[in-house]
Structure formats: structure tokens, C-alpha cells
Amino acid sequence: MAQINDNYLKLKTGYLFPEIARRVKEFQDKNPKAELIRLGIGDVVLPLPPSVIKAFHEGVDEMADSRTFRGYGPEQGYPFLIEAIIKNDFQSRGINLKPTEVFVSDGSKCDVGNIQELFGLKTVVAVTDPVYPVYVDTNIMAGRSIIYLPATVENNFDPPLPSQKVDLVYLCSPNNPTGTVMNKSALEKWVDYARKNESIILFDAAYEAFISDASLPHSIYEIEGAKEVAIELRSFSKTAGFTGTRCAYTVVPEEVMAKDSSGKKHPLNPLWLRRQTTKFNGVSYPVQKAAAACYTMEGKKEIKKQIDYTMNNARLILEGLAKAGLQTNGGINAPYIWLKTPQKMDSWNFFDKLLGECHVVGTPGSGFGPSGEGYFRLNAFGFVEKIKEAVHRIQTQLQIEEKL
Amino acid sequence: MAQINDNYLKLKTGYLFPEIARRVKEFQDKNPKAELIRLGIGDVVLPLPPSVIKAFHEGVDEMADSRTFRGYGPEQGYPFLIEAIIKNDFQSRGINLKPTEVFVSDGSKCDVGNIQELFGLKTVVAVTDPVYPVYVDTNIMAGRSIIYLPATVENNFDPPLPSQKVDLVYLCSPNNPTGTVMNKSALEKWVDYARKNESIILFDAAYEAFISDASLPHSIYEIEGAKEVAIELRSFSKTAGFTGTRCAYTVVPEEVMAKDSSGKKHPLNPLWLRRQTTKFNGVSYPVQKAAAACYTMEGKKEIKKQIDYTMNNARLILEGLAKAGLQTNGGINAPYIWLKTPQKMDSWNFFDKLLGECHVVGTPGSGFGPSGEGYFRLNAFGFVEKIKEAVHRIQTQLQIEEKL
Numbered sequence: 001m002a003q004i005n006d007n008y009l010k011l012k013t014g015y016l017f018p019e020i021a022r023r024v025k026e027f028q029d030k031n032p033k034a035e036l037i038r039l040g041i042g043d044v045v046l047p048l049p050p051s052v053i054k055a056f057h058e059g060v061d062e063m064a065d066s067r068t069f070r071g072y073g074p075e076q077g078y079p080f081l082i083e084a085i086i087k088n089d090f091q092s093r094g095i096n097l098k099p100t101e102v103f104v105s106d107g108s109k110c111d112v113g114n115i116q117e118l119f120g121l122k123t124v125v126a127v128t129d130p131v132y133p134v135y136v137d138t139n140i141m142a143g144r145s146i147i148y149l150p151a152t153v154e155n156n157f158d159p160p161l162p163s164q165k166v167d168l169v170y171l172c173s174p175n176n177p178t179g180t181v182m183n184k185s186a187l188e189k190w191v192d193y194a195r196k197n198e199s200i201i202l203f204d205a206a207y208e209a210f211i212s213d214a215s216l217p218h219s220i221y222e223i224e225g226a227k228e229v230a231i232e233l234r235s236f237s238k239t240a241g242f243t244g245t246r247c248a249y250t251v252v253p254e255e256v257m258a259k260d261s262s263g264k265k266h267p268l269n270p271l272w273l274r275r276q277t278t279k280f281n282g283v284s285y286p287v288q289k290a291a292a293a294c295y296t297m298e299g300k301k302e303i304k305k306q307i308d309y310t311m312n313n314a315r316l317i318l319e320g321l322a323k324a325g326l327q328t329n330g331g332i333n334a335p336y337i338w339l340k341t342p343q344k345m346d347s348w349n350f351f352d353k354l355l356g357e358c359h360v361v362g363t364p365g366s367g368f369g370p371s372g373e374g375y376f377r378l379n380a381f382g383f384v385e386k387i388k389e390a391v392h393r394i395q396t397q398l399q400i401e402e403k404l
Numbered sequence: 405m406a407q408i409n410d411n412y413l414k415l416k417t418g419y420l421f422p423e424i425a426r427r428v429k430e431f432q433d434k435n436p437k438a439e440l441i442r443l444g445i446g447d448v449v450l451p452l453p454p455s456v457i458k459a460f461h462e463g464v465d466e467m468a469d470s471r472t473f474r475g476y477g478p479e480q481g482y483p484f485l486i487e488a489i490i491k492n493d494f495q496s497r498g499i500n501l502k503p504t505e506v507f508v509s510d511g512s513k514c515d516v517g518n519i520q521e522l523f524g525l526k527t528v529v530a531v532t533d534p535v536y537p538v539y540v541d542t543n544i545m546a547g548r549s550i551i552y553l554p555a556t557v558e559n560n561f562d563p564p565l566p567s568q569k570v571d572l573v574y575l576c577s578p579n580n581p582t583g584t585v586m587n588k589s590a591l592e593k594w595v596d597y598a599r600k601n602e603s604i605i606l607f608d609a610a611y612e613a614f615i616s617d618a619s620l621p622h623s624i625y626e627i628e629g630a631k632e633v634a635i636e637l638r639s640f641s642k643t644a645g646f647t648g649t650r651c652a653y654t655v656v657p658e659e660v661m662a663k664d665s666s667g668k669k670h671p672l673n674p675l676w677l678r679r680q681t682t683k684f685n686g687v688s689y690p691v692q693k694a695a696a697a698c699y700t701m702e703g704k705k706e707i708k709k710q711i712d713y714t715m716n717n718a719r720l721i722l723e724g725l726a727k728a729g730l731q732t733n734g735g736i737n738a739p740y741i742w743l744k745t746p747q748k749m750d751s752w753n754f755f756d757k758l759l760g761e762c763h764v765v766g767t768p769g770s771g772f773g774p775s776g777e778g779y780f781r782l783n784a785f786g787f788v789e790k791i792k793e794a795v796h797r798i799q800t801q802l803q804i805e806e807k808l
Contacts (some may be wrong), residue, residue, distance in 0.1 A: 001602035002571035002662040005523035043475035053468040064457040070648040071447035120407035137682045167406035198405035242663040244474040244689045279517030358717030385763040
């Protein structure tokens with residue numbers, strides 16, 4: 001009989017968000033009148049910006065006319081989008097990239113899930129903990145085990161370098177879920193480690209657009225030498241509201257190398273190109289047109305306005321939770337607020353409590369890894385009225401026992 | 405140092421189509437005035453049907469309004485699309501499927517590339533040869549080797565069952581590249597084999613819409629017992645011109661099982677759900693809206709017209725090549741014509757000859773596997789004027805030496 005990939009059996013039963021959906025459904029079935037406010041899944045609510053919509057429609061119209069119709073495009077994305085990405089996201093910060101180093105895709109979750117395929121099964125993988133579950137699950141599916149580097153209030157969310165040698169390390173900054181951001185020296189420490197140990201850094205910068213502090217790096221390539229050791233992942237999902245529209249990209253500089261089992265070095269760029277041309281067929285053309293509009297003058301203004309809106313929400317949450325006596329992290333250069341559960345309450349218990357008492361859905365910290373236990377994630381993506389209402393409910397309805 | 409997945413080094417240098425692109429570019433650089441006709445990559449040229457365009461625009465408009473905006477959708481696709489698929493593609497042929505058995509994706513190439521992840525690395529994989537290269541390359545990337553089952557003129561493109569036991573077999577009907585179609589008894593033979601040997605069939609039906617012969621099955625589930633052993637892949641790419649728009653789906657019936665290393669049986673459906681929810685984030689919402697419009701009354705009529713257009717092209721090619729003295733297969737219930745190269749010429753030599761003498765781009769048969777050597781693929785997707793011109797050039801400019 002055909003045999004399954006046994007590694008799938010090592011995964012925990014439910015991916016985090018389906019489990020949240022299950023509990024919410026159960027609650028709604030019992031409380032059909034409760035008006036839920038969802039700050040759980042980090043999903044956007046604002047419509048696509050007008051410039052993006054306009055370009056999206058234009059792309060669709062081109063598909064209606066045989067003179068402008070597009071069939072298969074380059075798997076790695078159209079040059080017009082790649083050029084706009086390089087110019088606006090990198091050249092503007094003093095980073096030069098070649099068009100062949102940027103790979104457009106239908107999502108960072110996909111890229112982050114697929115990139116591990118390039119590495120051998122014995123690769124030693126480290127993640128900071130709490131962690132975006134996809135980093136872990138996709139490596140478990142391939143049969144690798146994971147080293148967790150705890151990032152907590154106690155170490156100011158800046159985990160010490162691993163004591164053992166790791167081959168591959170996932171860094172996410174601004175961080176999902178903690179909302180904290182690595183500064184230049186924190187990144188330098190990792191680039192230095194990777195160069196010394198010939199490790200690869202997978203740098204997830206899906207939330208870089210939320211950085212307002214001018215001293216913080218947006219790209220790992222702002223660090224000298226990073227191009228030799230780092231792959232960077234970016235997304236239009238949160239920046240421009242593309243969670244349901246689907247577009248992202250991954251940068252694989254030509255300099256990044258890894259060795260084969262005989263010790264010979266190979267650049268990763270052609271391997272990723274081979275992976276993408278073999279197992280992927282490019283992003284929908286009208287979607288790429290829409291994504292490129294994010295880089296027009298108008299598009300940039302509209303996106304900035306949406307990000308300001310979200311970050312105003314984050315401020316309201318931070319201020320409101322502080323008044324409710326809750327301890328928070330993040331939420332300043334990132335759309336996530338990472339709160340410490342009161343009285344060291346278990347994360348899922350706090351999830352049920354917040355849902356039951358305030359009808360507010362958040363994400364239990366333990367869903368992000370062992371060091372997330374005792375924490376809880378809220379996101380700032382909702383409508384401001386809902387955010388205010390959620391904060392109000394937390395202040396007035398959440399029954400936090402007085403500390404003795 | 406981080407170690408690569410060594411299996412990538414076992415892949416042949418170029419995936420077939422990039423190699424074709426390279427040779428065509430080289431030719432164009434030397435012959436800038438040559439007017440090429442491209443019948444190589446099986447890409448569509450007709451614009452998206454009007455109903456599809458209309459729904460696509462509506463989907464984009466919904467994304468412009470916060471009341472109708474959609475963020476993350478279900479990774480496995482929206483119920484409105486899944487229901488339309490089941491009703492129109494399966495119920496209409498007497499097949500009942502549950503909504504949880506259909507997984508919408510951004511392409512059959514992606515699904516066919518990713519599905520092998522569900523299986524153990526020691527899985528014995530068979531393909532019919534010639535073969536769509538993705539079946540082979542994605543298994544090589546994972547470290548599996550492949551058993552080729554030759555399908556040639558000599559066995560009427562109906563390869564005998566494998567002599568050794570195989571766990572996983574890829575079948576493609578209507579076939580890419582040979583353009584031949586498996587009839588009911590050929591499919592029954594395979595379903596019977598799979599049930600007896602507890603194998604899994606991956607049935608690629610991306611071209612089923614081109615079947616006109618009423619006696620031929622469109623789905624493997626038309627064969628009794630197939631739901632226990634078969635996964636079916638379908639695509640909107642060729643059916644409705646979605647190669648640049650990106651939408652497809654895969655059916656994983658609840659009954660399909662495989663065992664773990666301890667011998668315990670597991671259904672594959674939840675494993676694929678886990679794979680897709682972990683490494684994929686669903687298809688762009690406006691694209692799903694557009695795909696659903698293929699199933700409206702108007703949409704069906706428009707698509708039928710496009711398929712008739714393509715199959716008229718196929719007829720012109722078949723007739724024209726016959727007059728040129730070339731021996732052909734396929735092209736009746738499939739958009740591919742599989743011709744035998746004259747005088748047993750090597751496939752790539754014939755590619756260069758056809759490009760050089762007729763300025764027509766086709767696909768060398770050997771790019772599809774060892775049994776493709778000595779064959780050549782043309783597709784019928786072009787504009788009819790171009791098809792006529794290509795046929796004319798082949799009849800008048802191709803220098804076929806007289807048989808002695």
C-alpha cells in the first residue's frame with residue numbers, strides 16, 4: 001500500500017487558526033446574539049486602496065482583449081513589478097538588487113513554507129520562540145526538528161545566540177506575534193553569527209511597512225554582509241490589504257550559498273528558481289498589476305493612510321489595556337500587541353475568558369510556541385469603532401482578580 | 405555550513421520550457437526579422453470569456469468597499485466556487501462529492517508538484533512515458549526515483565500495467581503531450597490494479613473539456629471504485645483561458661487511504677487539508693469569482709465556443725500535417741498533436757529544423773521523457789490565421805527527405 005509521509009503525524013492536531021475558528025463557532029452556537037469583535041487572525045479590514053483597484057480593473061480589462069491578453073507569465077513575476085519592488089523597497093534604502101534576485105509569489109506563507117525544500121533533511125533549524133507556526137510546521141512536515149530560542153519579557157525579546165551551531169534561522173521583524181522590532185545592532189549580531197557559522201537567515205519582513213521609528217532597519221540587507229547569508233520575505237498582505245488578493249515576494253541574493261553533501265558550495269538563487277519554475281506558475285496577471293500600483297505616488301499615499309489608521313488603532317489598544325492594568329509589548333512599530341495574561345493565566349484559558357466575558361477574539365500565545373504561554377496576541381487591523389468597543393469591553397467587562 | 409537538498413542536483417539542467425525559450429531567443433537574435441509562430445508551450449491566446457471578465461470586475465469592485473471586502477478566505481477555496489464545481493463538473497456526470505473533498509488552488513502545476521509531499525520518501529512512483537515533466541521533477545526533488553511506462557505508437561499509447569508493484573501512478577487523460585485519451589476500459593484496468601495493489605492514482609484531467617467523443621470518461625470517478633484509490637486534478641487554465649489568471653482544483657475523496665510506517669491506514673484528505681492550510685493561503689478572491697462564472701449558463705456557452713475554436717485548429721493541423729506526409733496522433737479529443745518526426749529524426753534536431761525552416765516553435769518529444777524521443781508536440785491554442793500559416797509553412801518549407 002502507498003505509504004504516507006509519517007512526519008505529518010508529528011504535527012499537533014490543529015493549526016492554530018482552525019482551532020480558534022472551532023472555539024469561536026462553538027461559542028457562537030451557544031450565544032447566537034453575542035456581537036463578536038475579532039482581533040485574532042491578523043487579517044485586514046480596510047478595502048484595497050483606490051489606485052490598486054484602478055490598476056486591478058485595468059489588468060482585468062487587458063485579459064478581455066486578445067491584443068493585450070496574457071497567458072503564462074514568468075513564474076518569478078513580471079519585470080514591471082520586480083523593477084518597482086527593487087526601486088521602491090530597496091534602492092530607496094541604499095540596497096541594490098538584481099531583477100533575478102526577486103521572486104514574486106502568491107504569499108509569504110507559501111514562500112516561507114516552500115523555501116525549506118531547498119535544504120537537506122539534516123539541516124539544524126532554529127526559530128525564535130514565540131514563532132509564526134508555519135516556520136515550525138513546514139520543517140516538521142519535512143522531518144526536521146526545531147531549536148527554540150525563547151524571546152520573552154525577561155530577555156527583552158532579544159534571544160541570545162544559539163549555543164549550538166544552527167544551519168538555518170528564521171527571524172521575523174517586526175515580529176509576529178510579539179510586535180517587537182529588531183534594531184540594527186540586534187540584526188548585526190545575527191548577520192555576524194551567520195557569516196561566522198556559515199548559516200542562512202530567513203528574514204521575514206512582512207510587517208516592515210509598520211515601522212515608524214526612523215532608526216530601525218526595514219530590510220536585513222541594510223546590514224553589511226547580509227546579502228551573503230540572508231533570504232528576505234516580504235508581502236503585500238498587511239501593507240496594502242492583499243490578504244484576500246494574494247501577492248508577496250522573496251529576495252534570494254546571488255551571494256547566498258550552501259554546500260552539498262560533498263562539501264561543494266552552491267548558490268541558492270538558481271535552486272529557488274528551479275523550485276518555483278517547477279512547482280509554481282506565477283501570480284495572476286491582474287493581481288501583479290494591482291501590486292505594482294502600490295508603488296505609484298498615489299498608491300503610496302493611500303497605503304500610508306491605511307497604515308496610519310492601523311497604527312492609531314494599535315495606540316488605542318496599548319493605552320486602553322494599560323488603563324485596564326494589563327502589561328503589553330509591541331504595537332508601536334508593528335500591528336501586533338503582545339500582552340501578558342493577568343495572574344499568569346494559561347493562554348487558552350485567557351482566550352476563553354476574553355471570548356466569554358468581552359466577546360473579543362484574540363490569539364492565545366501558546367499557539368505560537370512554548371515561550372508564548374502566558375501571553376496573548378491582539379491585532380490592530382479592525383475598524384477603529386470596533387477597536388474602541390473592544391478596548392471598552394476589556395476595561396469594563398474583563399474580570400481580572402485583584403492581585404493579593 | 406547550511407546544506408542544500410542534494411536531490412536538486414539530480415535534476416536535468418533546464419526544465420523543458422526554459423530551454424525552449426533559450427533556443428528561441430538565440431534564433432531570434434540571429435534572425436530578428438523572422439515571424440515566429442509559437443505552438444510550443446501549451447498556452448492559450450483567446451481572451452477571457454465575457455462572463456468571466458464581468459465576474460472578475462465585480463470581484464475587484466467588492467474589494468474596493470469595506471462592506472464587501474474580503475481578507476483571508478478559506479485556504480481550500482470559497483464554498484460558492486466549490487459548490488459550482490461539484491454541481492457542474494461531477495453531479496452532471498453522476499458523481500457525488502462532498503465540499504470538503506474539493507480543494508481550490510492557484511494551479512494544477514502547483515497541486516501536482518505539491519501532492520507528492522503527502523507520501524513517504526520510499527514510495528514507488530510510476531509515470532506513463534512521455535510525461536508532463538512536473539510529475540517526474542517534483543519526485544526527484546524529494547529524492548524518489550521513477551518507473552517509466554512507455555506509451556508509444558507501438559502499444560497504441562496504452563502502456564501495459566507495471567510488472568513490479570507501484571504505490572503511486574500518475575495518469576494524464578486527455579494526455580499531455582500525446583493528445584490521446586484513455587477510454588473507460590483503460591481506466592478500469594488501472595482502477596482495478598490500484599485497488600488490488602493498494603496503490604494511489606493521481607489522475608490529471610486538466611484537458612477533459614476538450615473531449616468531444618461522448619463515450620470517453622471525463623473524470624476517473626466515472627469508474628466504479630475509483631474514489632477509493634484516485635485523486636483527480638482539474639484546471640481552469642486551458643478550459644477557460646486561465647493560464648495567466650490562475651485557478652485550478654484537486655479532488656481528494658475521503659475514501660482514499662495510505663498507511664503509515666507502522667501499517668496503520670490514514671485518509672489522505674485531512675493530510676492534504678493540513679498541507680494546504682499550512683503552506684498555502686487560498687486563491688485571490690476576484691479570481692475565484694471569475695472561475696465561478698465559468699459555470700453560469702452564459703459562461704458555459706462562451707467556453708464551449710472557445711473550445712470549438714481550438715479544436716477546429718487541431719483539425720486543421722491534423723489534416724495539414726497528413727498532407728505534408730507526417731504521421732500524427734492525438735488532436736481529436738485533446739488540444740495536442742503528437743507527431744512522429746520524419747525519418748526517425750532526433751526530437752531536438754526536429755525542433756531546430758522546424759524553427760529554422762518554418763519559423764514554427766514546437767516542443768521536442770524527448771523533453772517529455774525517453775519514450776518521447778522521435779516525437780514532437782504541437783498545440784492547437786493559437787489564432788486560426790496563425791495555425792493556417794504554420795500548416796502552410798510546414799507543407800511548403802519543411803524539407804522532408806524522401807524515403808529511399
